[in-house]
Amino acid sequence: MRIRKFFICCLIAGVAAGMSGCGSRAVKPVPPAAYPTRTHRANPNDILFRAIGLIGTPYRYGGNTPRGGFDCSGLVDYVFRDVAGIDLPRTAEEISRVDAPQIARKQLESGDLVFFHTDGRRVSHVGIYVGKGRFVHAPNEGGTVRLDYLDAPYWREHYSGAKRVLN
Numbered sequence: 001m002r003i004r005k006f007f008i009c010c011l012i013a014g015v016a017a018g019m020s021g022c023g024s025r026a027v028k029p030v031p032p033a034a035y036p037t038r039t040h041r042a043n044p045n046d047i048l049f050r051a052i053g054l055i056g057t058p059y060r061y062g063g064n065t066p067r068g069g070f071d072c073s074g075l076v077d078y079v080f081r082d083v084a085g086i087d088l089p090r091t092a093e094e095i096s097r098v099d100a101p102q103i104a105r106k107q108l109e110s111g112d113l114v115f116f117h118t119d120g121r122r123v124s125h126v127g128i129y130v131g132k133g134r135f136v137h138a139p140n141e142g143g144t145v146r147l148d149y150l151d152a153p154y155w156r157e158h159y160s161g162a163k164r165v166l167n
Helices: 002-019 044-053 072-084 092-096 153-158
Strands: 113-116 125-131 134-137 146-149 159-163
Touching: 044 072, 044 125, 044 134, 072 092, 072 125, 072 134, 092 113, 092 125, 092 159, 153 159
Parallel strands: none
Antiparallel strands: 113 125, 113 159, 125 134, 134 146
């Protein structure tokens, strides 16, 4: 009986952790001034092709390589570091504070970062806009890097804003 209760508790904890996606990390607030300006010249198409090329890579909490898997911020940092030499902070919330221009949703271009608040009002998820209303991201435990529509009901409801780190 004890083993069964233990198993059920572990199962519930695992499901809860998996549903929280990459935004489940506790993040110590860091002021935006702590980040240098991160607007760089690079080809946005190179960013989007690199991101699209990673579709199907397994999700892994804390992951930041194609071989080991990605969480959302690990994917974004990997793509921007690999293609443009831009090292981004480790969490979605910290990436949202990078000193870069805010972009209106109607002004999105390939390579822009899109942010979501999946666990309240705090930014807890990030993806890379690829055009035509779609973005690449590493959504959750048990999933893979994939392409989704910004206007899908879940993402539309949780959309928080966008930034352009490339000129």
